[in-house]
Amino acid sequence: MAQVACLSLWPVLAFAQSSDLAQNLADCKNGRETCDRSKLNQLESADVALAGHVRNVSDCRNGYNFCDHLKLTEPEAIALAVADHQRNVSNCNDGRGSCDPSKLSQSEAREMAVAEHQRNFANCKDGVGDCDRSKLSPSEAGAVDTAKRQLNVSDCKNGTGACDHSRLTPSEKREVTAAEHNRNARNCENGWEECDHSKLTPSEAGQTAVAEHQRNLSACRDVQETCDYSKLTPPEAKMLADAEHKRNYTACLKGHGYCDPSRLTPSEARAIQTEHKPVLR
Known part of the structure; x- marks a missing residue:
């Protein structure tokens, strides 16, 4: 019996040993x-x-400390x-810190000098980096x-950067004055920050008022917190009230969503009672 048990365990032990050897090889x-x-x-x-x-060749090519040049x-x-x-x-031409100019040939040194000059010129023009x-x-x-x-001029027109x-x-x-005026009008019309209504022309003020009214109507329609019902016209208020009444009736009828039974008409309440009345068999 013991011999049978050992034989049955042999494949498991062999597999484990094989797995260990494979891991060791890796x-x-x-x-x-x-x-x-x-x-x-x-x-x-x-x-x-x-x-x-x-691996050693790769380490040497990448400049790693593990490189052993003697094994190459x-x-x-x-x-x-x-x-x-x-x-x-490449490092010297790109202005990187790992550049060793002493290892450059004369022509390469001249190329590096040209690259440095162009880089300095670009930095000065773009206002970035070190400019001499x-x-x-x-x-x-x-x-x-x-x-x-x-x-x-661009910064002043766009209202960005350090405008002087x-x-x-x-x-x-x-x-710049024209660009600033247009930017303010655009900010006001879109409801963005940095809007100064006092700088709007009468026509711009009218356009802004229309845009603000439409934004408020949309907010009320979507039941957003920014809605100001006091700014709605009577027809708009009625339209929203009718839509809300219909939504409430549907919610009560279907049993899904917020339902306020007190806002139902008598006929709606009876219809819902009939709809929900159990069928006698």
Whole structure:
């Protein structure tokens, strides 16, 4: 009987052992500390060695500290040197902190200088990043001044950014004033903040009043908290009252939704009683 029990457990034990070996192989291939190389056969050891080599090459290419240059083949070392050089060139041209100018060739150093100059020029024009005006040519300085003036005009027109009205020309001031007026009218008509009704023309005030009335009617129709019933016209108030009465009757009739029986007419109440009256058999 004991022999039969052992035989029945053998597949389970074998599967567990196989699973452990597979996990150990995966750990070894991934360079984990839980790897036990003594459990590997010759073929698995070769696979693990290959995986370790590939991982080391990847670490070296990515500049990780785990890289062991001594384990690279000559072609791999050359490819790594080329990749490192290109990455340094890219970092220098992009103005990244990991740039090492001492490793650049003369032509690459000139390219880096051009890239730095263009980046400084762009920063000055866009008003972002570090700008050193002393490095700009006279024409570039003029272009930067023009760009800043245009940006200021745009900020003033759109009501965004750091608008400086004192830097506007008379014609620009007129354009900005018109833009500010239109923006205020639009804010008032749409019920947005920063609306100054006192700055509206009579026609704009009329349009705003119509828009506000329609918004209030919509809010009342949708039973929103912003509804002001006192601003409804008699026909609108009656329309909403009729709609609410119909809704209440339907709710009472169907037994679904808020129902206020006190608001039913006598005929509606009788109809509901008839509808809900049990059928005698």
